[in-house]
Amino acid sequence: MGTQEQRTCGRPTRAGKPCRVRIYGSDVACGTHATDEDRAVAAAHERGWSEGYEQGCKSGASSAQSEVEWLKRRVKELEQRLDVATRVYEIAGDQVVEVGRYAYRWRGSGRLEVGDRVLLPENYVSRMKDGPGPTVGVVSALGTTYRGELSFIVGRAPVAKADT
Known part of the structure; x- marks a missing residue:
């Protein structure tokens, strides 16, 4: 508000x-000199100012x-x-898919679709977490925006047999 006028x-x-005597607000x-009417006017002014300030704050927050x-x-x-502009669906004839957070290349027979189960190559993390050998993943997206080297999917995962 800057410097307030001294009244x-x-x-x-x-x-x-x-x-x-200085007066404020x-x-x-x-x-000593204020009448009941002066006090009522001052109180009404304060209420109006406070309500306006509160409404202004709410309006600003809403905006x-x-x-x-x-x-x-x-x-x-x-x-x-x-x-859409940067997504790649094929690299050198290989289909590119995402499995979870990572992208892979597929050069096996048939096209993969979202939801297909695949065998992912072993890496140092999967070896510690799941043991040696490929791990099973699910295709979560077709194509990728990733631009680095991609590992190849080992194959399609075997279909889980239902318990009889």
């Missing part, structure tokens, strides 16, 4: 001179929340557009 009461004292006179939601939608839309 004085200004009402006449018994000596006939203006009262020099919504007050129109000092405590900011709307802006945040709009920006989130816009970022998601742009990420989708970028994904």
